[in-house]
Amino acid sequence: MRRHYTCIHQLFTPMATRLHLFILAFIAFSVNGICNAQSVAKTDTLTAIQLKPYGRYMYNQQHNLELISSAVHFGVSFTGEECAVYVSLADTNAHNYLQYELDGVYQKKLRFNGNSKAPIVISATPGKHTIWFYKATEAHTGAIIIEKVAANKVTPLSVQKLPLIEFIGNSITCGAAADASEVPCSTGSYHDQHNAYMAYGPRVARALKANFVLSSVSGIGIYRTWNMDSPSMPQVYENVDFQVAQQQKWDFNTYSPKIVSIALGTNDISRGDGVHARKPFDTAVYEAHFVKFIQLVKTKYPKAQIALLSSPMVKGESGKILENCLRSIKTKIDALYPKDKPVATFFFPPMDSHGCSGHPSVEDHAILAEQLNPFFKKLLKDQ
Structure with a gap:
């Protein structure tokens, strides 16, 4: 009887082992599946x-x-x-x-x-x-x-609810050609040296605890570009991507800026590239186009304070001409809108730029922001 029992035990041992291994494999698979599911759930x-x-x-x-x-x-x-x-x-x-x-x-x-x-x-x-x-x-x-x-x-x-400043401008406002830390000047593509985060507008907004939007295009002006007659900012401002051919319009109900800062004139007064024919800077045309553009902005943001900035890159006699134009534009807008807040103006001291192709560097933008902070701080306080 003992020997018979032994034979039966030997007969069923392999089957029991296979069953045991199957159970272990099933448990391992299940545990691994659970772990994988938990891992996926964490992403x-x-x-x-x-x-x-x-x-x-x-x-x-x-x-x-x-x-x-x-x-x-x-x-x-x-x-x-x-x-x-x-x-x-x-x-x-x-x-x-x-x-x-x-x-x-x-x-x-x-x-x-x-x-x-x-x-x-x-x-x-x-x-x-x-x-x-x-x-x-x-x-x-x-x-x-x-x-x-x-x-x-x-x-x-969500962006914190803070006063909003919209900065309208050209390449300086974009932070273009400001950062050569990774791609040296005169190498790579034009946008390789862009650094919008470090441009003066975002710096001012962060310092004053305000929100910001940059509506800026390299080379653009109020009535012409740096080397050609068009496009101008009034031609593209309403288009979602600032492109002339763009049919889709930007929804100006998206934001309600407290201040609209406009820094345009550097490219209008530019002497051009020496290749394309270029007429001398026309103060009357510049002022007329600027007044119409401010009127356009006022249709989008009727309650916004308008601020006009000169250019730190325009010096000497050209700088004086540009500043006189901005004073004249302020006078004309204030007369047209006597019940609105008067247009504010800020004139940069001349700057020797250290960025690429005559633009302010990241470090220069820090200086520009420091100069602007008291100006915008007062405007925000008066809102």
Whole structure:
């Protein structure tokens, strides 16, 4: 009987072992599946439509977010060590730049290529974080397309409710040719040295706890460009991306600025490139176009304070001519709108620029912002 029992035990041992291994494998698979599910659950996703951008932007037919204007920005909060932003460009052969703040501290510019499939990944220490992304370049560089943002417990952030200043201007307002820290002057593409975050407008806004929008185009003026007769800012201001051919208009009900700062004249008074025919600067034409443009702005923002800025790059006799024009424009607008707040004017001291191609550098923009802070502080206080 003992021997019979032994034979039966030997017969069923392999079957029991196989059953045991199957059970262990099933448990391991199940546990691994649960772990993987938990890992996936830790990466949440915000679609572009859920983000809350600030500046000029639009949503395309794929419901992706197109960042258009200089320093247009959006923010998210997340928990963990990584945040991934899925970006692209309409031109796969092009490249562009974002820049970002992490937990309130500016970090750096981020270059990416239009044909890249991988997201931009921001690394952080373990914990809860806030991050704000800014477009470093201007509208004419092309839109930066945001598809989604992925991170653990990622949540969209709204811009704090603060007084808004809209800065209308040219390449100086864009922060163009200001940053040669990574790509030296006279090399690469024009937008490689853009740094909108460090331009004077955003600096003033941050210092005075205000919001900002940059409506700026390199080379543009009130009635002509730096070397050609058109386009001018009045021709493109209403178009969403400041392009002449653009049919889609910007919705001016999106924001209500307390102050509209206009710094245009550097390119109107420019002597040009020596290639295209150019007439001398016409003060009458400049003033007439400027008055009409301010009237256009007033139709968009009837309650906004208008502020006119001179150019730190225009010196000597040209600088005096430009300042006299701005004084005359102020007088004309104040007479046309006697019940509105008088137009404010600010005249920069002449500056020797240290950026590329005669533009202010990042460090120069810090000086410009310091000069402007008391001026805008008073205007905000008087609102």
